[in-house]
Amino acid sequence: MPAIKNKDSFSRKPPTWCPGCGLYGILEAMKRAAVSLQLDPASMVIVTGIGCHGRFPNYFLSYGFHGLHGRVVPVASGIKLVNPELKVIGLSGDGDAYSIGLNHLLHAARRNLSLLILVVNNRVFALTQGQASPTSPRGFISISTPQGKVEPPLDGLKLALGAGATFIARGFSGEVDHLAFLIERGLNHRGFALIDVLSPCVTYNKINTYDWYKKHIEILNQHKSMPEDLNQAWSWLNREDKFILGVLYSATRETLEEMILPDKRKTIAGLELRPEVEKVMALMEKFK
Ligand SMILES: Cc1ncc(C[n+]2csc(CCOP(=O)(O)OP(=O)(O)O)c2C)c(N)n1
Ligand code: SF4
Ligand SMILES: [Mg+2]
Numbered sequence: 626m627p628a629i630k631n632k633d634s635f636s637r638k639p640p641t642w643c644p645g646c647g648l649y650g651i652l653e654a655m656k657r658a659a660v661s662l663q664l665d666p667a668s669m670v671i672v673t674g675i676g677c678h679g680r681f682p683n684y685f686l687s688y689g690f691h692g693l694h695g696r697v698v699p700v701a702s703g704i705k706l707v708n709p710e711l712k713v714i715g716l717s718g719d720g721d722a723y724s725i726g727l728n729h730l731l732h733a734a735r736r737n738l739s740l741l742i743l744v745v746n747n748r749v750f751a752l753t754q755g756q757a758s759p760t761s762p763r764g765f766i767s768i769s770t771p772q773g774k775v776e777p778p779l780d781g782l783k784l785a786l787g788a789g790a791t792f793i794a795r796g797f798s799g800e801v802d803h804l805a806f807l808i809e810r811g812l813n814h815r816g817f818a819l820i821d822v823l824s825p826c827v828t829y830n831k832i833n834t835y836d837w838y839k840k841h842i843e844i845l846n847q848h849k850s851m852p853e854d855l856n857q858a859w860s861w862l863n864r865e866d867k868f869i870l871g872v873l874y875s876a877t878r879e880t881l882e883e884m885i886l887p888d889k890r891k892t893i894a895g896l897e898l899r900p901e902v903e904k905v906m907a908l909m910e911k912f913k
Contacts, residue, residue, distance in 0.1 A: 629666065632656040635686045642677060647824030650798030651716075651745060652684055657805035659687075662812060669712045672701040674721035676752045677826075678745040681716050695725030698733045701740050708894035709882045712812055715742040719760045720750045723781045727759075730781070734790035734817050738881040741811040741818045744781060745798075747826035748833050755829030762832060783862050785819045786855075786874060792818035793858070794872045797842055798825065799835050803870065810851065810872055816880045823868060838868075845871030 629635060635656040642648045659669070669687035673679040675694035682689025688711075692700045701715040722730050722744045733740060749767065750756040756769035759779040766773050782793045792814040796804040804822065811818040823842070825835055845861075851872050852858065858874035886892055 629660060629686075630663075632660045635659055635666065637684050637686055640684045641680070643828050645825070645827040646677070647747060647798035647822075647826070648678060648681070648745060650801050650804065651743070651822055651824060652681065654796075654798070654801045654804035654808055655685055657801070658808035658812065661805065661809055664712065664812075668710070669714065670701075670704050671714045671716055672697050672704065673716045674718060674726065676718035676721055676745075676750070677747075678716055678718045678721070679752070695721055696729070697721060698726060698729035698740070698742065701742070702729075702733060702738055705738055705740055706882065706886065707892060709739070709886060709889060709892060710894070713740050714812075715740055717742060717744050718751070718758075719744060719746040719748060719781075720758045723759045723779055723784075727781075727784070730819070731784060731788040734785045734788040734819065736881040737789065737791055737816045737878060739814070739816055739818075741808070741814070741820070743808070743811075743820050743822055745824050746781075746821050747824045747830055748778070749826050749830045751826045751829050755826075761830075765830075765832060767829070780821075780862060782819065782821050782873065783859075785817075786858060786862070790819055790874070791816035791876045791878055792872070793874050794818070794820045795823070795868060795870050796820055797823045797838055797868075797870055799838060800842075800844065800870065803844055807872065810875070814875065815877060841867055842870050843867045845869060847871050851875035 666686045671682050672690045673681050674697045679691050697715040697717040701713045705713040748760045750758050755767050757765050757767045757774045764773040794807045796807045811820050853876045861869040861873050
C-alpha cells in the first residue's frame, strides 16, 4: 500500500471516548506524525493494553493488537523481533506501563530494543472508574484513596532513563503539533523510545485538567539537535514547579535487534515457511 498523504485517511471508526478526553489529541498527533513521515499503515503495528487507551487501534489505520493489561511491552517486543522491518508502537496507560507492566518497561529500556512506547498518562485508572494510579498526585481523592493519596507520584521517565533508555520525551495531549513532533522523533529513533504523554481524563481526574496543565508545563524550543546530556535530562526531570515538555534525552547505542538479529533475512518473518509446514502436515498424517 502506498504512503498516505491525507491524515484523515488514517481514521477508522469514530472514537467512543468521553468528549474532551486527551486521547483525541493523541490520536490526532499520531495521524499528523504518520503523514509527515509518509508511513504506510501496513508497516505499523500498534499494541495496546487494557484501559481507555486500549481502544486506540479501532480508530487508527494500521495493524493493531489489543492485548492484556500490563503486557504491552512483551507483545510489542515479540512483534519487533519477528519482523524488525515494522514500526512497532506500544500505546500503554499509566496503570498499564507504570504499575502492573513496569518490570517489562524497564527491561526493554535496558535492552534497547527499537520500540516506541507512548504512555497515555491520565494519572488515573480510568477504565475501571477512577482509582488512583502510581502517577496520581499527592492528595488525589478517588474511590481507592477516599482520604487522599498519601505517597508521592512516580515519574516513569526517571525510571526509564536510569534503566538505560536511549530516548525519553514528555508531551501533552493539549499540544498536538508538539506531540506530533515528539512522535516523529520517537519513530525515527534507533533503540528504545519512551514518550510520557500528560493527558487529561475529563471524567475521573478533576485535578489535572487542561487549564491546570497550561499553568504547569513549559515547552522546550527544539528543532534540529536533540539533547544527549544526562545531567541536563536529570535537571529537567527534577524541576518541581513545571513539567518540561520536549525530547529530554536522545542517544545512540547498539540495539537489541542489532545484537541478536544481525542478518535480517534470518528473522522469522524472513523465513520461507512452506517446507516446515509440509513437514508438520506429514507428521500429523501419521496420527490420523
Ligand atoms: C491482569 C489484570 N489486572 C487488572 C485488570 C483490571 N484493569 C483493567 S484496566 C485497569 C487500569 C487501567 O488504567 P490505565 O492503564 O491507566 O488505563 P486508562 O484506562 O487510564 O487508559 C485495570 C486495573 C485487568 N484487566 N487485568
Ligand atoms: S474515562 Fe477518562 S480516559 Fe476514559 S475515555 Fe473518558 S475521559 Fe478518556
Ligand atoms: Mg490511566
